[in-house]
Amino acid sequence: MAFISVTRLRLRSWRFFPAFFLYTLASMRQAKRARGFLGGYLGGDRDRGSWTVTLWEDAAAMRAYRSSGAHMRAMPRLLNWCDEAAVAHWTEEQVRVPPPDVAFDRMRREGRVSKVHHPSARQKAGELVGGAPPRVGIKLTRR
16 A cells, blocks of 8 residues: 655746745655655646655655755745645555556545635635646665
8 A cells, every 4th residue: 555645836936936846856865764754756747737646655754854854844835936736645556656647637526625825716716736647757765
């Protein structure tokens, strides 16, 4: 059994990109070393969405990662930096990272909107994804 976490964020302005990029690198390094992390990838979509798809031993391992280190320090900033944010979680018998089309479909069908301070019209309408699945950019493997 594996726990899958999918997030989609969209920066509301390019001026937030340098800091977002630095926190992404630090969070990526943290994930690779986190207890219970099994793999994943970072990606982007044509609507400027940033995707994270990660595979964990269980929900507790993902929550421990999310609530510590670089990731915890980044989360409050995302409230102001992003105008769209969504998350989806599920478990599967098969221990494998879902491909982008599966992550996109599950997010669209089962995801939920996350709070942002400056929501876009799409966020206000409850839309969770853009027009196409993400493209895999960086594969994440456990260290």
